[in-house]
Amino acid sequence: MSTETDLNNDCLLQFITNRKFRVYRHIVLLLFLAVTFLNTKDALVEPVNTLLKICAFFLLLLLFYLNMYVLIPKLIFEERYLAYFLWVMLLLGITMVSLYFGRYYLNPYFKTPHPDVALPSIFPFVFIFFIFIAASATIKLFQRSIVVNQRVNELETVTIQSELEQLKNQINPHFLFNTLNNANVLTQKDPQKASQVLMKLSELLRYQLYDSARQKVLLTADIHFLEDFLNLEKIRRDNFEFMISTLGDLKGVQVSPLLFITFVENAVKHNMDAENSSYVHLFFKVDHNELNFNCINSKPMVETPKKPQGGLGLANVKRRLTLLYPEKHFLYINNGDDVFSIDLKLTV
Numbered sequence: 001m002s003t004e005t006d007l008n009n010d011c012l013l014q015f016i017t018n019r020k021f022r023v024y025r026h027i028v029l030l031l032f033l034a035v036t037f038l039n040t041k042d043a044l045v046e047p048v049n050t051l052l053k054i055c056a057f058f059l060l061l062l063l064f065y066l067n068m069y070v071l072i073p074k075l076i077f078e079e080r081y082l083a084y085f086l087w088v089m090l091l092l093g094i095t096m097v098s099l100y101f102g103r104y105y106l107n108p109y110f111k112t113p114h115p116d117v118a119l120p121s122i123f124p125f126v127f128i129f130f131i132f133i134a135a136s137a138t139i140k141l142f143q144r145s146i147v148v149n150q151r152v153n154e155l156e157t158v159t160i161q162s163e164l165e166q167l168k169n170q171i172n173p174h175f176l177f178n179t180l181n182n183a184n185v186l187t188q189k190d191p192q193k194a195s196q197v198l199m200k201l202s203e204l205l206r207y208q209l210y211d212s213a214r215q216k217v218l219l220t221a222d223i224h225f226l227e228d229f230l231n232l233e234k235i236r237r238d239n240f241e242f243m244i245s246t247l248g249d250l251k252g253v254q255v256s257p258l259l260f261i262t263f264v265e266n267a268v269k270h271n272m273d274a275e276n277s278s279y280v281h282l283f284f285k286v287d288h289n290e291l292n293f294n295c296i297n298s299k300p301m302v303e304t305p306k307k308p309q310g311g312l313g314l315a316n317v318k319r320r321l322t323l324l325y326p327e328k329h330f331l332y333i334n335n336g337d338d339v340f341s342i343d344l345k346l347t348v
Helices: 004-016 019-038 048-076 080-110 121-167 173-189 191-210 219-236 260-271 313-324
Strands: 240-247 279-286 290-298 328-334 341-346
Touching: 019 048, 048 080, 048 121, 080 121, 121 313, 173 191, 173 219, 191 219, 191 240, 191 328, 219 240, 219 260, 219 279, 260 313, 260 341, 313 328
Parallel strands: 240 279
Antiparallel strands: 279 290, 290 341, 328 341
């Protein structure tokens, strides 16, 4: 019995929230209004009575959709509650004035004369007005709450999976071995530089292990992490160079941690060239509440056989962006003949 009830509840939730049932929801609303008006007692003579019902039908439909698709998303979802209240009061005022004068001009067409056209006679319409406002708001808010809860649950699942994947691949043994080996060689040739290498490696690992555990980090901290990573890569490869360019006010801007490292790792991994110089160029630009990230890397003259990509990979980064920045990001990947580039725009 409980299973059957849960199934029925799930079907109802799917019908209310799933986009593929949108047309059917509109049909149900139209049928409900049509049946309501068809069963309403005829108070006016024909054809005025039918015309009035048609006008009232479209007026209530307009009110319902205006509140659901314009006022709620633009005002309530943006936390502009006072503006929403004023808009509702304005619509109520327009409705009351229209009904009052409409009743005045339609008085001759009543089957039974109605000499009284005072305001109390339109109070039932005010009640209907608020019923439709409340109904459309409730449906829209309920739909949003379901979508938000589903997104939060999915994000939590993906985050847990990502954290486990990061723990497994956090320290690349090959990268760590080469860095420590280079530091060991430098201890004899250039002890000061060896100390710098170990400090950068320490900062990089500390950021990966501890700082990135937070939901948001400073953009400047993430850029510093990328710089440490690329500096260590430069020590490993003599013919490798990189550049990090920043433009705009980056102070105080926060992003999700380790959001750019996958792009940079991918750039470093696939631009190795044994004979020619290779490069990775990173550009960060903040303009008001928009962050533009551009990663450009060279491609080897002779492509090496592709290996299975480790870590989260570009596909999972795309999924993470969809969950963390829904409708607030744009990602463009260009795989040219000589260069590979990533263009990412975020609303932060």
